[in-house]
Amino acid sequence: METKEHTSRNTHHGHAVKRFRHTLGKKQEALASEMGLSQALISTYEQRKVLSDDVIERFAKALNVAPELIKELEEDPVTFIIENNTFENGSVSNIAITNDNENFSNTYNPIEQILALSKEKTTLYERIVELEKEKNALLEKLLKEKE
Numbered sequence: 245m246e247t248k249e250h251t252s253r254n255t256h257h258g259h260a261v262k263r264f265r266h267t268l269g270k271k272q273e274a275l276a277s278e279m280g281l282s283q284a285l286i287s288t289y290e291q292r293k294v295l296s297d298d299v300i301e302r303f304a305k306a307l308n309v310a311p312e313l314i315k316e317l318e319e320d321p322v323t324f325i326i327e328n329n330t331f332e333n334g335s336v337s338n339i340a341i342t343n344d345n346e347n348f349s350n351t352y353n354p355i356e357q358i359l360a361l362s363k364e365k366t367t368l369y370e371r372i373v374e375l376e377k378e379k380n381a382l383l384e385k386l387l388k389e390k391e
Contacts, residue, residue: 253318257295260317264307265290267370279306310376 265275272286279286279302289295289303297311304311 253316255316256293256319257300257314258290258292259319260314261295261303261307262290263317263369264303264309264314264373267366267373268307270307275306279303308377309373310380313373313376 265272272283272290276283276286289299295303295314300311300314304314
């Protein structure tokens with residue numbers, strides 16, 4: 245049953261690495277120099293759906309996140325579409341044109357709300373990463389106290 249749940253999950257290791265890199269504000273070149281790789285290789289890894297465990301470990305160490313986060317971060321189709329498209333202000337307005345060639349402005353712009361939700365989601369992921377760091381620090385402290 246666990247295998248069935250795992251196969252139904254929509255994960256993409258490369259996209260997870262890219263999302264964490266974007267969240268941290270790092271460019272591919274900076275990450276590549278930290279890891280001793282080329283920028284082109286980082287780009288190639290970010291396009292792969294499945295990465296080997298040792299590669300995930302290296303990325304996790306460079307991005308200072310738990311490897312499980314990279315392995316288990318699920319794809320969000322809406323976020324993926326928004327991240328890979330560019331919207332300009334007004335690109336959605338003036339959609340409807342009547343027979344008289346009168347333009348109607350769209351006062352309700354759902355794209356802006358979707359982008360706001362995407363930013364909120366990014367903020368939540370950043371908070372998850374912070375909490376994970378705090379948890380790791382606490383666990384390390386507890387281990388040292390036991391010794």
